[in-house]
Amino acid sequence: MALGDIDEDTFVAFTDISGFKKYLINNSERAEYILKNFYSEGYQILKTCDRIKGLFISDCGILIVKNCGNDYANSLEYLLESIAKLNSVMLGSNITLTTSIAFGRFVYLERREFPGIEKNLLYGPAYLSAFLDNEKGKPKIQPGQCRIVIENLPEDITNLLENINTNIDNHIFRLIRKRLPDERHYYFYWMRREPDEIDNFEKHYMNSYELKYDGFLNALKGDRYHS
Numbered sequence: 001m002a003l004g005d006i007d008e009d010t011f012v013a014f015t016d017i018s019g020f021k022k023y024l025i026n027n028s029e030r031a032e033y034i035l036k037n038f039y040s041e042g043y044q045i046l047k048t049c050d051r052i053k054g055l056f057i058s059d060c061g062i063l064i065v066k067n068c069g070n071d072y073a074n075s076l077e078y079l080l081e082s083i084a085k086l087n088s089v090m091l092g093s094n095i096t097l098t099t100s101i102a103f104g105r106f107v108y109l110e111r112r113e114f115p116g117i118e119k120n121l122l123y124g125p126a127y128l129s130a131f132l133d134n135e136k137g138k139p140k141i142q143p144g145q146c147r148i149v150i151e152n153l154p155e156d157i158t159n160l161l162e163n164i165n166t167n168i169d170n171h172i173f174r175l176i177r178k179r180l181p182d183e184r185h186y187y188f189y190w191m192r193r194e195p196d197e198i199d200n201f202e203k204h205y206m207n208s209y210e211l212k213y214d215g216f217l218n219a220l221k222g223d224r225y226h227s
Contacts, residue, residue, distance in 0.1 A: 003053050003064075006108040010068035011079050013061075014130035015086065015099040018143040020059040034095055035059065041089045051078045055108075055122070061086075062127065064106055072154045073170070076101075080172050083146055084190035091191075096143035101188075102129035104152050125152070139182055142205075147185040148176070161186050 017038060023031035039056050046054045046063075055062040063082060065075040079101065087097050104126035133149050134141060141147065150158070161176055175189045177198065189198050 003055070003108055003110070005110060006053070006064060006066060006106060008066075008068060008106065009104060010106050010126065011065045011076055011101060011103050012106050012124075012126040012130050013063040013079055013083055013099055013101045014127070014134045015061045015063065015083065015097050016134055017059040017090075018096040018098055034093075037093055037095065038090065042086060045082055045085045045089070049078055049082060051075065052082045062122075062130075064108070072156050073160060073173075076157060077170065077172055080146075080188055080190070083188070084172070087144070087146065087190050091144070097146075098134055098141045098143060099146040100130045100133035100137065100141065100149060101147070102126045102133065102149040102152065103154060103157070104129060133185075138184070144191065146188040146190055147179075148188065150184055150186065 017034060020031065020034065023034060035058075038059070038061070042054055042056050042061055046052055051065055051067065053064045053066050055064075063079060065079050068075040083099055083101075087099070090097055102125075104124060106124040106126045107121060109121040129149050129152070133147070137149075148161075153161075160173065164173055164176060174195045175192055175198070176186050177189070177195075179185070179187045179202075189195075189201065192198055192201055
């Protein structure tokens with residue numbers, strides 16, 4: 001089903017398959033399986049929520065909250081729920097995603113088509129911000145992470161996320177926090193069930209990253225440093 005025209009201020013998520021280029025080069029069958037799984041699961045998730053629309057192109061997906069209006073908290077909640085489901089089901093197939101969320105104007109306009117060409121306009125600050133954060137944002141986004149760009153967020157959302165505590169009614173917002181020293185993003189810990197699990201997760205995540213980095217060092221040093 002077509003998206004229909006969209007031109008509004010809303011939340012936009014850009015999600016990307018981690019390490020997909022490696023699969024294209026080294027294992028084309030695995031790459032094809034990943035894409036089929038990504039598209040299929042994305043379709044199954046999005047068809048359950050009328051408010052979330054999506055475009056899936058190559059190894060990335062663009063998720064948009066349609067008819068956001070001033071309903072910022074509920075709109076963000078719908079988007080986070082869809083992102084959590086997509087990440088979880090892809091992780092079940094040993095596939096990780098990186099996801100950046102931004103707020104602002106998003107425009108998608110369908111154009112008349114004829115055989116051999118499809119013309120759709122896709123632009124806007126929200127899409128550009130989410131895309132650039134995922135591709136070149138600082139600090140570099142890591143596999144499995146989902147983060148929200150703070151710049152241009154509605155004041156209602158900033159106030160909500162700055163004052164989250166364990167007594168907040170909405171469970172999904174309790175899984176959002178800053179990740180110091182990064183002051184540009186809020187991080188959504190979709191892989192945890194309770195906020196008191198986040199610190200332990202971060203500890204294990206950093207340990208895993210350091211072990212991987214040690215492996216890089218050992219490979220670079222080779223026999224020269226071990227003789």
